Amino acid sequence: MKRQLLLGAALALTMSASAQTRLLTDGQEEFQIPAEIYGQFAEHLGRCIYDGIWVGKDSKIPNTDGYRTDVFNALKDLQIPVLRWPGGCFADTYHWRDGVGPTSKRPRIKNVFWGGTMEDNSFGTDEFFTLCERLGCKTYLSVNVGSGTVKDMNDWLEYITGTEDCPNVNLRKQNGREKPYKIDFMGIGNESWGCGGNMTPEFYSNLYRQYSGYAHLYSNNTNPVRVASGSNDFDFNWTKVLMERCHNNMEHISLHYYVLPIRDWGGSKGPDRGFNEDQYFSVIRDGYKMDELVKKHIDIIQGIDKRIKLDVDEWGIWTDQEPGSIPGHLYQQNTLRDAILASTTFDIFHKYANNLGMCNIAQVVNVLQSMVLTKGDKMVLTPTYHVFKMYAVHQNAQYIPMSFHAPKYTYNGESIDAVSATLSKKNGVFHLSLTNVDSKKENTVTLDLSSINATSVVKAEILTSKSFNDYNSFDNPNVVKTVSFDGATAKKGALTVKLPPMSVVTIELK
Ligand code: AHR
Secondary structure (H helix, E strand, C coil): CHHHHHHHHHHHHHHHCCCEEEEECCCCCCEECCHHHHEEECCCCCCCCECCCECCCCCCCCEECCEEHHHHHHHHHCCCCEEEECCCHHHHHCCHHHHCCCHHHCCCEEECCCCCEEECCCCCHHHHHHHHHHHCCEEEEEECCCCCCHHHHHHHHHHHHCCCCCHHHHHHHHCCCCCCCCCCEEEECCCCCCCCCCCCHHHHHHHHHHHHHHHHHCCCCCCCEEEEEEEECCCHHHHHHHHHHHHHHCCEEEEEEEECCCCCCCCCCCCCCCCCHHHHHHHHHHHHHHHHHHHHHHHHHHHHCCCCEEEEEEEEECCCCCCCCCCCCCCCCCEHHHHHHHHHHHHHHHHCHHHEEEEEEECCECCCCCCEEEECCEEEECHHHHHHHHHHHHCCCEECCCECCCCEEEECCEEEECEEEEEEEECCEEEEEEEECCCCCCEEEEEEHHHHCCCCEEEEEEEECCCCCCECCCCCCCCCCEEECCCEEEECCEEEEEECCCEEEEEEEC
16 A cells, blocks of 8 residues: 555656656565575586586686686676576486596487587586585576486485485495585476477476475485476466466476567577667567566466465577577677666566575576677676676665656657666665666656665666677677766755666665
8 A cells, every 4th residue: 555655656756757767665675585586597508518617627728627717707706696507408308327427438418409519428417516516506406307217316316415325325426526415496397398398287297296206305305495397488377287286396486488589489589789779679678578477477376375486497588699600509699788688677576586486597608698608718798797796786685665657768659667676775785776778868766865764875886888789799898897887866865866878777875
């Protein structure tokens, strides 16, 4: 009720002062934003694992025990909360025994989903769990349901988590690892409606019930959070059937949603760069649809079992591949547009964070909406990386709801909200993140600081550039980067922020 009144006031004020957005809040903290919604995803796909994360100990590219040093350091800086592996579609073709033991003895396999690339399995279970330990992040393991067996899964879980004197545990010890690893989250299948087995929700539900029971029995009493393979974007029936049939056997259920500049899975999705305003607008507009999607799936889940969280464990922009890159490797450049998609999506995730368990952008290196791109021994941080870094302040912070009536960004007769925002508080400090998605107009945002008992701007940062098409190349890696921002001022108890077109700003307030 209080929030409705605030929204009403915001509407009235906006009508009398155009292009100015007044943020209204009662300053009440609502819930904690789980850090895991800033999760990442690393699949055996293209150059994500090989070349991106792992180059091997004998590589000329600087590495530590085989992990690329530049990429590792960039990811460490990002405070990754959780990493999903080994897929994706690849997970339902993965047989874990291929990826353990002496590297020279590991079999080569064909990556059937992603370009038929031959892989040498030099990155496997031990390399993944060691990477997560070194990054200080949680582990999210995807188990093969599509082409595996319950026994394969049980053996794998024993290898990873077991402590007893038995063959799978002894194999791990023989491979150099005495202590068990920790599995925090465990996906049982991936896209089981598609690449993970082409199943109906009814058929998958039965399999899910079978796998999920053993998943806890064989994980040495560590009870990883079990994630049921969820729906593709607007398939609400999948969520409903799974919830009705399996809710007692799961802790989380997933959802995948990709934004395509041109929504045509079979044809051209639109270029990764060199696009026009049509494809800037469509991406931001379709990104906003995450709100409706998450809300509706959460409503179904909560209507059946309030314990269960939703994981958006694949999200981001999917364009045509970068011209000249290897077919099936899903390598794309990353522009200011993609960074704005990331910030507006996080604002939506924050709003629903009380019912979200985890979200994982696809993917961390060299695939789709990446954090970093590599070429030989070069690496660039993408505009999306910078948004993740700016937004890291919201991890584990208290979410403070706001109401406001956003001005519109109108293009070709269609209108969407021009301003998106998040306010949170951690350790007595407030962080306000604001995005102006309008391609041409500046937007001014104000906030009555007394509503949150703050008085001053401690610091502010901005990410913007001249064109939505701008990106960081290997020759010019700092075109789109975060810089300090002087457009946020606190005067007479009011914060005023002048947001340039296509900008993301984070302000620290005290
Ligand atoms: O992220 C790329 C692919 O997209 C994943 O392998 C699959 O789960 C999804 O279709």
